[in-house]
Amino acid sequence: MSKQTPDNCTACTTCTAYCPISKATRNFRGPKMTGPAFERFRYLHKGEEDALSYCSNCKNCDIACPNGVPISVFNMLAKAETSQGLRLFARDYIVAHGDLFYSFLRYFPSFLVNFGMLNPLTRIFLDRIGVARRAALPAFCDKPFLKRLNAVKQPQTDEKVIFFPGCYVNMYDPEAGLALVKLLNRLNVEVVAPEGLVCCGVPLISSGFYKECKKNAEKNLKILSKYRGAPIITVCPSCALMIKHDYAELFPEIAAKDIKIVDPSEFILEHQNLKNLEFEEESRKLSYHSPCHQRALGIGKPALELMKLLPSTAVCDLDAGCCGISGSYGFKKEKYRISLSVGKNLFDSLKAADTELALTECGTCKVQITANTRIKTVHPLSLLAERLI
Amino acid sequence: MSAHYPVIVIGGGITGIGILRDLSMRGVKALLVEQKDLCTGTSSHFHGLLHSGARYAVSDIEAAEECYKENLILKEIAPHAIERTEGFFISIDEDDPAYVDRWVAGCSKARIPTEQVDIKTALTLEPNLADSIRAVYRVPDSAVDGFRLIWQNAYSAQSYGGAFRTYAAVTAIHSENGAVKGVEITNILTGEVEQIGCDYLVNAAGSWVASVARLADIPVGVAPDRGLLIAFNHRFTERVINRLHPSGDADIFVPHGAITILGTTSVKVDDPADTTVSSKEALYMLDIGEKLIPELKSYRILRGFAGTRPLFSSGGGRSATRNFVVADHEKDGLKGFISIAGGKLTTYRLMAEKTTDLVCKKMGITEKCRTHIEPLVKKIDKKIYKKALAFFPKLGVDLSISRQGDNFHNVLERILADHKKCALLCECELVTRAEFEEVLSRSGNYPIEHLELTLGTLSDVRRRTRIGMGTCQGNFCAYRGVGAIAETKGAPDTELSAILNKFIEERWNGIRPVLWGVQLKEAELSRGIYQTLLNSAGEPYEERS
Numbered sequence: 001m002s003k004q005t006p007d008n009c010t011a012c013t014t015c016t017a018y019c020p021i022s023k024a025t026r027n028f029r030g031p032k033m034t035g036p037a038f039e040r041f042r043y044l045h046k047g048e049e050d051a052l053s054y055c056s057n058c059k060n061c062d063i064a065c066p067n068g069v070p071i072s073v074f075n076m077l078a079k080a081e082t083s084q085g086l087r088l089f090a091r092d093y094i095v096a097h098g099d100l101f102y103s104f105l106r107y108f109p110s111f112l113v114n115f116g117m118l119n120p121l122t123r124i125f126l127d128r129i130g131v132a133r134r135a136a137l138p139a140f141c142d143k144p145f146l147k148r149l150n151a152v153k154q155p156q157t158d159e160k161v162i163f164f165p166g167c168y169v170n171m172y173d174p175e176a177g178l179a180l181v182k183l184l185n186r187l188n189v190e191v192v193a194p195e196g197l198v199c200c201g202v203p204l205i206s207s208g209f210y211k212e213c214k215k216n217a218e219k220n221l222k223i224l225s226k227y228r229g230a231p232i233i234t235v236c237p238s239c240a241l242m243i244k245h246d247y248a249e250l251f252p253e254i255a256a257k258d259i260k261i262v263d264p265s266e267f268i269l270e271h272q273n274l275k276n277l278e279f280e281e282e283s284r285k286l287s288y289h290s291p292c293h294q295r296a297l298g299i300g301k302p303a304l305e306l307m308k309l310l311p312s313t314a315v316c317d318l319d320a321g322c323c324g325i326s327g328s329y330g331f332k333k334e335k336y337r338i339s340l341s342v343g344k345n346l347f348d349s350l351k352a353a354d355t356e357l358a359l360t361e362c363g364t365c366k367v368q369i370t371a372n373t374r375i376k377t378v379h380p381l382s383l384l385a386e387r388l389i
Numbered sequence: 390m391s392a393h394y395p396v397i398v399i400g401g402g403i404t405g406i407g408i409l410r411d412l413s414m415r416g417v418k419a420l421l422v423e424q425k426d427l428c429t430g431t432s433s434h435f436h437g438l439l440h441s442g443a444r445y446a447v448s449d450i451e452a453a454e455e456c457y458k459e460n461l462i463l464k465e466i467a468p469h470a471i472e473r474t475e476g477f478f479i480s481i482d483e484d485d486p487a488y489v490d491r492w493v494a495g496c497s498k499a500r501i502p503t504e505q506v507d508i509k510t511a512l513t514l515e516p517n518l519a520d521s522i523r524a525v526y527r528v529p530d531s532a533v534d535g536f537r538l539i540w541q542n543a544y545s546a547q548s549y550g551g552a553f554r555t556y557a558a559v560t561a562i563h564s565e566n567g568a569v570k571g572v573e574i575t576n577i578l579t580g581e582v583e584q585i586g587c588d589y590l591v592n593a594a595g596s597w598v599a600s601v602a603r604l605a606d607i608p609v610g611v612a613p614d615r616g617l618l619i620a621f622n623h624r625f626t627e628r629v630i631n632r633l634h635p636s637g638d639a640d641i642f643v644p645h646g647a648i649t650i651l652g653t654t655s656v657k658v659d660d661p662a663d664t665t666v667s668s669k670e671a672l673y674m675l676d677i678g679e680k681l682i683p684e685l686k687s688y689r690i691l692r693g694f695a696g697t698r699p700l701f702s703s704g705g706g707r708s709a710t711r712n713f714v715v716a717d718h719e720k721d722g723l724k725g726f727i728s729i730a731g732g733k734l735t736t737y738r739l740m741a742e743k744t745t746d747l748v749c750k751k752m753g754i755t756e757k758c759r760t761h762i763e764p765l766v767k768k769i770d771k772k773i774y775k776k777a778l779a780f781f782p783k784l785g786v787d788l789s790i791s792r793q794g795d796n797f798h799n800v801l802e803r804i805l806a807d808h809k810k811c812a813l814l815c816e817c818e819l820v821t822r823a824e825f826e827e828v829l830s831r832s833g834n835y836p837i838e839h840l841e842l843t844l845g846t847l848s849d850v851r852r853r854t855r856i857g858m859g860t861c862q863g864n865f866c867a868y869r870g871v872g873a874i875a876e877t878k879g880a881p882d883t884e885l886s887a888i889l890n891k892f893i894e895e896r897w898n899g900i901r902p903v904l905w906g907v908q909l910k911e912a913e914l915s916r917g918i919y920q921t922l923l924n925s926a927g928e929p930y931e932e933r934s
């Protein structure tokens with residue numbers, strides 16, 4: 001596959017109408033401009049559209065485009081081409097390389113690490129380098145997912161799925177991964193988590209670190225292609241989207257064809273042993289937020305279907321757009337306000353729905369929602385695992 | 390006679406406007422008359438290659454040398470109209486390998502620098518080329534924009550006191566005692582007729598040279614020769630790409646800003662205005678072009694357009710070079726009448742110099758030509774550039790300066806006075822509302838009724854800004870443009886609709902012959918906006934029963 005051309009764009013501007021950032025700030029000229037329109041000029045090497053850094057890679061433009069233009073990919077590739085400016089480099093390096101920092105820090109007990117990361121003095125330092133002082137940062141977990149998985153006694157069966165943990169599950173929210181393991185084990189499926197998988201690269205590419213992102217893609221694809229044919233599952237929609245679609249568009253030269261990413265909710269719903277799963281009722285008022293990258297996968301909202309397995313429990317589908325965080329975007333100082341104004345509609349809808357527990361697949365959406373509504377938020381699978389009889 | 394000028398120049402193409410500037414710089418008072426708008430003839434219906442001369446290295450050494458010299462001069466004096474792209478000459482399997490040696494020898498004889506590039510490097514530099522290419526040479530070709538070049542010449546001429554009138558066709562040539570006395574000009578929009586006196590008359594009507602000379606019963610041998618060009622939606626090469634073989638059809642790709650143009654063909658025609666484009670000819674070009682750029686047929690075509698070359702055939706006087714001819718019709722019995730025929734856009738300055746030399750000699754003026762040393766646009770003040778960066782991305786400033794030249798500071802003034810004016814009216818070519826209004830304020834020489842507008846106002850602005858020439862081919866800038874016209878000029882609705890429809894029709898004309906693929910989708914969007922939503926066809930409203 002050769003590099004994508006901007007030819008499919010008919011300049012209809014639908015993408016700009018759907019871009020949450022364009023709506024939040026006039027400084028961003030919108031996806032049509034930074035994507036296909038500017039792409040036509042990139043051969044001129046006459047400098048970049050300054051507004052490019054506003055793009056959060058949320059991919060609502062890709063979802064809206066009637067002509068299948070890979071707009072966000074154009075944006076990411078262009079970001080990679082431009083230097084990000086030295087002042088913000090340290091910040092962008094930190095938010096893009098959460099995995100590296102974790103591998104340093106994991107030798108300290110998590111409460112100490114989190115104290116170090118989240119105390120006011122650290123926050124002043126982070127603020128100086130461009131991490132918004134008021135943004136809620138996720139807290140590192142105590143024991144990474146992979147360690148905890150080893151402690152789980154799984155059924156020894158022929159049916160195996162390959163699990164791609166991703167940074168979020170591995171570093172911050174192992175519970176979501178363990179919930180999947182619990183549910184799949186009940187279906188008599190074994191979860192294999194191969195050694196050596198690294199961050200899928202979404203935070204890297206969103207901050208313009210193209211080479212490193214490509215390295216990660218190569219590492220991951222090398223490992224994953226050993227398991228040709230077996231379903232690969234991740235509970236993070238961004239990882240899924242990256243591996244399923246974006247690797248091929250960003251790095252056509254290393255694309256691997258027979259890698260089968262399967263959505264966990266779909267996998268469970270379609271499984272022959274589905275009847276093994278029995279749940280007890282959930283009495284709290286539930287609302288579901290479908291993350292942008294989940295919608296960009298183009299498979300609807302299977303988690304909502306899955307939640308129907310909970311007896312006599314209703315889930316309100318918020319359908320309120322982007323939460324504004326977009327991975328590490330909302331942590332960045334100059335983007336913090338924009339991020340809040342993007343998420344406002346979602347926060348208001350959650351409150352209006354009298355939600356007691358919010359559900360969403362994406363780790364950083366969870367942080368954003370809880371920080372701005374004080375409503376507890378979990379992965380749908382975590383709730384299901386909790387209610388499993 | 391309502392007015393009198395020492396010199397009148399006929400034809401607002403590059404040759405005529407080049408002559409106007411040269412005359413004005415030498416202090417000669419001159420008026421240029423053009424039957425339509427400036428840059429509506431061949432100078433806007435051409436390929437945009439600033440020849441290095443390499444194309445003529447085997448067939449015509451003199452023309453090759455001339456091109457190379459002018460190429461070097463124009464790069465210095467017209468940097469805002471030229472992209473220094475360089476060019477590749479590429480030989481493929483079916484090309485005669487022996488020709489390569491003859492060509493290299495020809496270039497070196499004409500002192501055109503060439504350099505062989507190894508295939509791997511060439512493919513890294515131009516990844517869209519076919520893997521099967523066999524030999525690649527680098528030459529100093531460049532891309533030149535006819536619109537910018539003409540407007541920069543025109544504004545420069547104006548600053549030296551030169552004048553021009555558009556929509557003014559010469560319909561008769563007056564003489565007395567075997568000497569030119571003046572011309573009759575007819576306003577082609579209003580039909581108004583006017584007589585203007587002159588001592589010297591320069592016929593620079595390009596492919597129309599013969600028909601203008603015929604007004605004075607003088608035969609000039611110029612045979613119009615039509616060539617087709619295809620504009621693609623995006624730029625897929627960084628440099629000009631030529632086939633290294635004896636010049637043929639569809640063997641050059643020229644990148645311009647965001648687009649690429651493939652050309653051309655060669656068909657004898659009777660009428661210089663015959664710029665018909667056929668789908669068959671377009672498909673024939675794609676078949677050839679595909680040999681260099683294998684993905685070519687998957688790329689989106691914006692439009693097809695054709696121009697007629699003013700090929701000099703015979704007669705009419707002394708030959709300056711085989712490339713072009715300056716004919717003094719005193720020898721044909723009419724004193725003070727001069728025709729300039731043939732040539733290429735690349736050599737326009739030299740043609741203008743030779744013509745002006747002759748006029749000055751006749752007038753006894755000794756002032757020397759300075760067009761080879763004096764830039765068209767003065768250096769843009771660094772402060773203005775810096776200020777502009779607050780409102781545009783860098784590329785936007787560069788593009789706007791390249792289009793508006795010395796007038797860019799007016800664009801900036803408009804934005805400083807009202808920041809909202811930096812909104813993009815045309816997103817495909819990055820034209821701000823301020824730039825549109827600045828150009829609008831200077832266009833339209835002939836008022837219709839109470840307005841300073843003409844039916845062609847939007848197209849006049851298009852030629853000075855490139856609105857309507859990008860991806861959307863006018864879908865969005867047309868109605869926005871008319872909105873801006875309404876707001877600044879306060880025109881009545883019926884006239885605004887007429888202006889809008891004329892513009893859209895013109896855009897569609899170039900699209901119809903290449904209406905397939907994504908361009909068809911674009912046209913459907915256009916039809917949806919204009920014919921359905923805005924009811925551009927003016928279908929009467931029917932009450933539902």
Ligand SMILES: Cc1cc2nc3c(=O)[nH]c(=O)nc-3n(C[C@H](O)[C@H](O)[C@H](O)COP(=O)(O)OP(=O)(O)OC[C@H]3O[C@@H](n4cnc5c(N)ncnc54)[C@H](O)[C@@H]3O)c2cc1C
Nearest residue numbers: 400402403404424430431432435436438559595616734735
């Ligand atoms: C397909 C094609 C590709 C080409 N590619 C290149 C290239 O890549 N590089 C290059 O250097 N050259 C190229 N050329 C040649 C180049 O375009 C022409 O030589 C050049 O533009 C001619 O300019 P001009 O001013 O003489 O003619 P024009 O631009 O045609 O100007 C003549 C003007 O005279 C006006 N006129 C006619 N009659 C009257 C009248 N009675 N009263 C008033 N005005 C009148 C016309 O309206 C017209 O605007 C190409 C030509 C063609 C056809």
Ligand code: SF4
Nearest residue numbers: 019055056058059061
């Ligand atoms: S990825 Fe999101 S922020 Fe970026 S242009 Fe698309 S919709 Fe806008």
Ligand code: SF4
Nearest residue numbers: 009010012013015065
């Ligand atoms: S990228 Fe898609 S949605 Fe956006 S303007 Fe182009 S065709 Fe329309």
